[in-house]
Amino acid sequence: MNFFTRKKSASSAKERLQLVLVHDRTDLTPAQLEALKDDLIKAISNYIEIDPEAVQIGLERDGREQRLVADIPLRSVSRHRAG
Amino acid sequence: MTAQVITVTSGKGGVGKTTAVANLANALAMDGKKVVCIDGDIGLRNLDVVMGLENRIVYDIVDVIEGRCKLKQAMIRDKHYPDMYLIPAAQTRDKNAVSPSDMVRICNDLRPDADFIIIDSPAGIERGFRNAIAAADRVLVVTNPEVSAVRDADRVVGILEAEEKGTPHLIINRLNASLVRNNDMLSAEDVLDLLGIQLIGIVPEDESVIIGSNRGAPVVTDGKSRAGLAFRNIAKRLQGQDVPFLDLDQQSGLWGAIQRLTGRK
Ligand SMILES: Nc1ncnc2c1ncn2[C@@H]1O[C@H](COP(=O)(O)OP(=O)(O)OP(=O)(O)O)[C@@H](O)[C@H]1O
Ligand SMILES: [Mg+2]
Numbered sequence: 315m316n317f318f319t320r321k322k323s324a325s326s327a328k329e330r331l332q333l334v335l336v337h338d339r340t341d342l343t344p345a346q347l348e349a350l351k352d353d354l355i356k357a358i359s360n361y362i363e364i365d366p367e368a369v370q371i372g373l374e375r376d377g378r379e380q381r382l383v384a385d386i387p388l389r390s391v392s393r394h395r396a397g
Numbered sequence: 398m399t400a401q402v403i404t405v406t407s408g409k410g411g412v413g414k415t416t417a418v419a420n421l422a423n424a425l426a427m428d429g430k431k432v433v434c435i436d437g438d439i440g441l442r443n444l445d446v447v448m449g450l451e452n453r454i455v456y457d458i459v460d461v462i463e464g465r466c467k468l469k470q471a472m473i474r475d476k477h478y479p480d481m482y483l484i485p486a487a488q489t490r491d492k493n494a495v496s497p498s499d500m501v502r503i504c505n506d507l508r509p510d511a512d513f514i515i516i517d518s519p520a521g522i523e524r525g526f527r528n529a530i531a532a533a534d535r536v537l538v539v540t541n542p543e544v545s546a547v548r549d550a551d552r553v554v555g556i557l558e559a560e561e562k563g564t565p566h567l568i569i570n571r572l573n574a575s576l577v578r579n580n581d582m583l584s585a586e587d588v589l590d591l592l593g594i595q596l597i598g599i600v601p602e603d604e605s606v607i608i609g610s611n612r613g614a615p616v617v618t619d620g621k622s623r624a625g626l627a628f629r630n631i632a633k634r635l636q637g638q639d640v641p642f643l644d645l646d647q648q649s650g651l652w653g654a655i656q657r658l659t660g661r662k
Contacts, residue, residue: 322579322580322581323580323581323582324577324580324581324582324583324584324587325580327543327544327583327587328583328587328591330544331544331547331548331583331591332591334548335548335551335591338548338551338552338555339551339555375593377593378554378558378564378592378593378594
């Protein structure tokens with residue numbers, strides 16, 4: 315590895331730990347989180363039209379608190395009307 | 398007088414728990430406090446050698462629990478500080494010889510005659526760890542700025558919170574300032590941000606720690622050692638004093654000086 319282009323190891327240590335710790339703390343594996351996302355999309359689609367591809371869901375930390383954060387863009391209804 | 402019981406634990410092994418206990422006890426004794434150390438690492442006794450007291454052991458904590466001696470008989474007086482004692486771990490017994498309620502009872506018996514009781518926890522989150530935290534008024538979690546140590550520390554913090562032991566305080570041990578500056582070691586800020594608990598001390602990587610253990614004379618007794626100073630400061634914070642954190646950049650050496658001059662820090 316080239317000394318000058320190599321990404322500094324402390325940064326990757328921190329990034330990797332950030333991910334590992336949220337999953338350790340919540341006991342939720344990345345695979346389970348994916349499954350949760352699919353279930354959520356199914357449930358929401360029963361009520362309102364969404365774009366499954368655009369859904370983002372993840373765990374965030376704030377100090378020692380964990381938060382499940384979802385960003386679910388709705389399909390624009392007005393566009394359907396216009397067309 | 399009623400002692401504060403402080404347990405030093407970590408999750409991961411080898412991060413510096415025993416070193417911290419020996420040094421904090423010596424530093425508190427230097428400040429004139431009455432201190433009793435308890436080695437909670439049954440089967441892997443170590444605090445005795447680090448404190449230089451291995452030749453004085455007659456009875457151990459399991460002898461007390463099983464009634465073969467009085468508590469006082471298992472308390473080994475330090476060579477230099479007559480108000481500092483060690484209750485050694487049993488070397489030949491397994492950790493099931495001690496229960497959490499035994500630890501609570503022993504600490505309650507010691508409380509009236511001491512200022513601080515410091516318990517050295519074994520690594521892991523098993524029985525020995527449970528014993529070590531059972532009587533704690535305050536827990537110190539030791540970690541190194543390194544992925545596996547930080548991850549295990551986080552597990553331990555989670556368990557302590559779930560057990561309503563309160564949020565522990567963090568000791569970051571073996572910080573190598575030049576690696577941090579070079580962005581090849583997690584900084585103290587990184588570790589604090591990841592773990593989300595309060596800091597009580599940062600101890601630099603320092604070869605005088607090993608020299609101190611070799612001699613059975615913990616490094617706080619060496620006035621020139623930076624690790625010693627860091628431990629003395631933690632001891633002051635345990636006594637409720639507000640001591641500013643060390644500027645670890647002071648020990649940066651030539652490379653650090655060059656980086657500072659060129660504004661690359
Ligand atoms: N700040 C430091 N600088 C250099 N060496 C250190 C430092 N702190 C601890 N060490 C060394 O690291 C080794 C492990 O320390 P120690 O025995 O205190 O860890 P521990 O957490 O008690 O281990 P265990 O989990 O096995 O009980 C020892 O050789 C010790 O001298
Ligand atoms: Mg130890």
